[in-house]
Amino acid sequence: MLALVYKSAWDVALEERPIPEIKKDNDVLVRIRATGVCGTDLGIISGKYHAVPSTILGHESAGDVVAVGSAVSSLKPGDRVVIDPTYYCGQCEMCRTGRQNHCTHKSVTETGVSADGTFTDYYVTEDRFLYKLKDHISYEEATLTEPLSCMLTGINQIHLLPNFTTVIIGAGPIGILYSYALASKGVTGCLVDISEERLAIADSIAPERWSAHATLEAAIHKLAPEKNQVDMIVDTTGVVGTEVLSQLASGGYLMLVGLRDGVSSFNPKEVVDRSLKIIGSIDSLGTFSTAHYLIEQQIIPAQKIITHSYPLDDFHEAFKTLGCNISERTLQPSSQAIKIVLQSNGSGN
Ligand SMILES: [Zn+2]
Ligand SMILES: [Zn+2]
Known part of the structure; x- marks a missing residue:
């Protein structure tokens, strides 16, 4: 063969x-x-x-x-x-x-x-x-x-509520599948991608009530126009890392699933003080x-x-x-x- x-x-x-x-x-x-x-x-x-x-x-x-x-x-x-x-x-x-x-x-x-x-x-x-x-x-x-x-395994690590506001960074196959896995639990959110073509595809195939945006800020503003913080950010790109922690609501989750080498830093005090959770998930x-x-x-x-x-x-x-x-x-x-x-x-x- x-x-x-x-x-x-x-x-x-x-x-x-x-x-x-x-x-x-x-x-x-x-x-x-x-x-x-x-x-x-x-x-x-x-x-x-x-x-x-x-x-x-x-x-x-x-x-x-x-x-x-x-x-x-x-x-x-x-x-x-x-x-x-x-x-x-x-x-x-x-x-x-x-x-x-x-x-x-x-x-x-x-x-x-x-x-x-x-x-x-x-x-x-x-x-x-x-x-x-x-x-x-x-x-x-x-x-x-x-x-x-693999997406469902990631989600299982979260104390997920249907009214969680969620942003997924990266509208590739992992991002799209994450949106569907979350939608199957009743969660609504936004996908973010820098590529216009991917945004157009995501717009046409994303779950109902989900939308696609060019920037993280636009997505967060759509979901939480007043407090500008969301309950969960899923990074499928591996590029963003912990710099998005300030955009999480207290008690919120940062799910890292992009397999990419890099260095990221965060303020431990902020993680403690606001009960933030940083989670990785594989397989x-x-x-x-x-x-x-x-x-x-x-x-x-x-x-x-x-x-x-x-x-x-x-x-x-x-x-x-x-x-x-x-x-x-x-x-x-x-x-x-x-x-x-x-x-x-x-x-x-
Ligand atoms: Zn695979
Ligand atoms: Zn074994």
Whole structure:
């Protein structure tokens, strides 16, 4: 099968790899149909996020069950499934204290980062990481389950009230999915982006009663014209950091989900005195099933969020559309696309 393999920064290529085998009784072999391109993939390719060389990239995926181990009773060949790629052992200190998204084996088990991922034709995982797809949900739509699950994990860390005023910085796929995850809890807010194109897309696909704005100030003014402070700011860009704390109401939350190196400073006295909360969140923790439900019920308009789809062979073009030009070794913000999905083309069949 052909697989998109990470070798080193800016060096990724389609390589022939053997089809993985079922080794354990609870393993399942999945024929991959579609995998979403994630900001993490762009970070890995551009050398900003560490991955293990020689790993197959890709982790937001759906496909068909091809074969099952002898102990698997809930799935059979032909079942359409979405994959939870956040492997955890269940035995380590982190897993046994409710932090499975930080399983101590992550450095060798993280799908598409330190363990072979799904930008290819076949993938083996345990049955506990697979969720059946209803016929009305396409493989492409199902690829949004994993990123949505990460958003729900972030939100679970907040004592959220439906009347929270919320601003999300960055109207890319993470920002849009955060707005829907929050809207599913009754929260209304604003998205902020510096790109006019992204604002136009966000305006057309944002949840009902949500709006898109060019500046943080405009968004905060819209939500809280008198006090000019909001209850929650979600920064998906990694650029803003703690400088926005003064724009939070007392008791408010700053949620940081942009994976980007940087330095940020804050006044501890202000955090204490105004009961502010600064929260980071990565991967998903006990929320995949809820994300699966929200996609299945079409509460999240997955079709609108996926703006482009390419065959895996065209990965250069797909990444370029997202601002990651592999040949020229440049990574720039792109306004052309929200979410892109790569379709596995069956070269291993
Ligand atoms: Zn991802
Ligand atoms: Zn563990």
